[in-house]
Amino acid sequence: MPKVALVTGGNRGIGLGITQALLAEGYAVAILATRPEPTELITELSRSGEVSYVQGSVAELDDHARYVDAALERWGRIDLLVNNAGVAPSVRADILEAEPESFDRVLGINLRGPYFLTQRVAKVMIDQQRPEATAADGAGHAAGQAAPSVRGTIVNVSSTSAVTVSTNRGEYCISKAGVGMATQLWAARLAPEGVLVYEVRPGVIATDMTAGVKDKYDEQFAGGLAPMPRWGTPADVAGAVVQLAAGRMPYSTGEIINVDGGMHIPRL
Numbered sequence: 001m002p003k004v005a006l007v008t009g010g011n012r013g014i015g016l017g018i019t020q021a022l023l024a025e026g027y028a029v030a031i032l033a034t035r036p037e038p039t040e041l042i043t044e045l046s047r048s049g050e051v052s053y054v055q056g057s058v059a060e061l062d063d064h065a066r067y068v069d070a071a072l073e074r075w076g077r078i079d080l081l082v083n084n085a086g087v088a089p090s091v092r093a094d095i096l097e098a099e100p101e102s103f104d105r106v107l108g109i110n111l112r113g114p115y116f117l118t119q120r121v122a123k124v125m126i127d128q129q130r131p132e133a134t135a136a137d138g139a140g141h142a143a144g145q146a147a148p149s150v151r152g153t154i155v156n157v158s159s160t161s162a163v164t165v166s167t168n169r170g171e172y173c174i175s176k177a178g179v180g181m182a183t184q185l186w187a188a189r190l191a192p193e194g195v196l197v198y199e200v201r202p203g204v205i206a207t208d209m210t211a212g213v214k215d216k217y218d219e220q221f222a223g224g225l226a227p228m229p230r231w232g233t234p235a236d237v238a239g240a241v242v243q244l245a246a247g248r249m250p251y252s253t254g255e256i257i258n259v260d261g262g263m264h265i266p267r268l
């Protein structure tokens with residue numbers, strides 16, 4: 001039986017990179033995204049493992065039920081939730097001018113939706129059996145003392161915008177700062193249940209989301225935006241998710257992994 005991962009927005013950009021990496025690790029992957037099922041892509045991904053697709057919005061709580069139930073019906077358990085789906089504001093507007101509709105849309109998709117999807121999936125994880133402990137789980141534990149195995153893992157994809165202001169997309173920054181707090185909340189609440197919760201914080205990653213500001217960031221990378229003078233890739237972010245999901249850090253939760261070429265390091 002494969003391990004089962006839910007990856008919201010797993011059909012494009014960073015999410016697609018995460019889907020591909022998890023399939024390569026032997027996971028079955030359930031994707032939630034808004035567009036009609038991209039059948040060619042799903043067929044292609046299915047060559048690497050089991051994939052399912054639910055069309056729906058992470059902002060709609062009714063869609064969460066369909067998404068989670070479909071995965072449980074097919075595979076019977078959920079080992080990993082990656083809250084990846086997210087949007088930038090449709091219009092970058094100075095916070096003196098920005099519209100409440102954009103605030104509600106961005107917060108609904110980036111923060112409220114994942115918060116309640118986490119609530120639903122956490123209950124599933126709490127109710128399910130811990131997988132059989134492996135020899136690796138026991139490493140470092142005294143003889144006769146069973147190492148606690150991980151019952152499930154939740155990874156939130158936030159952003160460097162959680163801690164970096166952009167005054168022309170305040171709602172995005174606030175949504176990602178909120179994801180940081182949600183990570184801490186869920187990590188604390190789910191720790192006694194054997195569910196680990198982490199935050200992956202990407203810097204500037206080459207996807208559709210950043211395609212419209214490519215020239216600006218090309219220039220900024222050339223000017224030293226990050227110690228590593230290049231854009232990040234979906235595979236860079238996926239690598240962090242795979243590491244966190246591997247369960248090799250069972251006594252760590254609530255951690256933040258920056259995937260930003262060192263951009264978060266204060267420099268003089």
Ligand SMILES: NC(=O)c1ccc[n+]([C@@H]2O[C@H](COP(=O)([O-])OP(=O)(O)OC[C@H]3O[C@@H](n4cnc5c(N)ncnc54)[C@H](OP(=O)(O)O)[C@@H]3O)[C@@H](O)[C@H]2O)c1
Nearest residue numbers: 009013014033034035057058085086159202205207208209
């Ligand atoms: N790119 C960056 O530089 C960067 C940096 C930091 C953080 N991030 C974060 O990383 C995540 C992925 O970003 P990306 O760059 O890969 O963006 P992207 O290329 O624009 O892809 C966004 C993905 O999210 C899905 N999505 C959007 N709204 C949704 C909704 N309401 N319900 C379900 N799925 C929805 C999209 O599905 P459809 O195909 O149906 O639209 C798509 O799969 C986001 O949370 C973003 O904030 C990105």
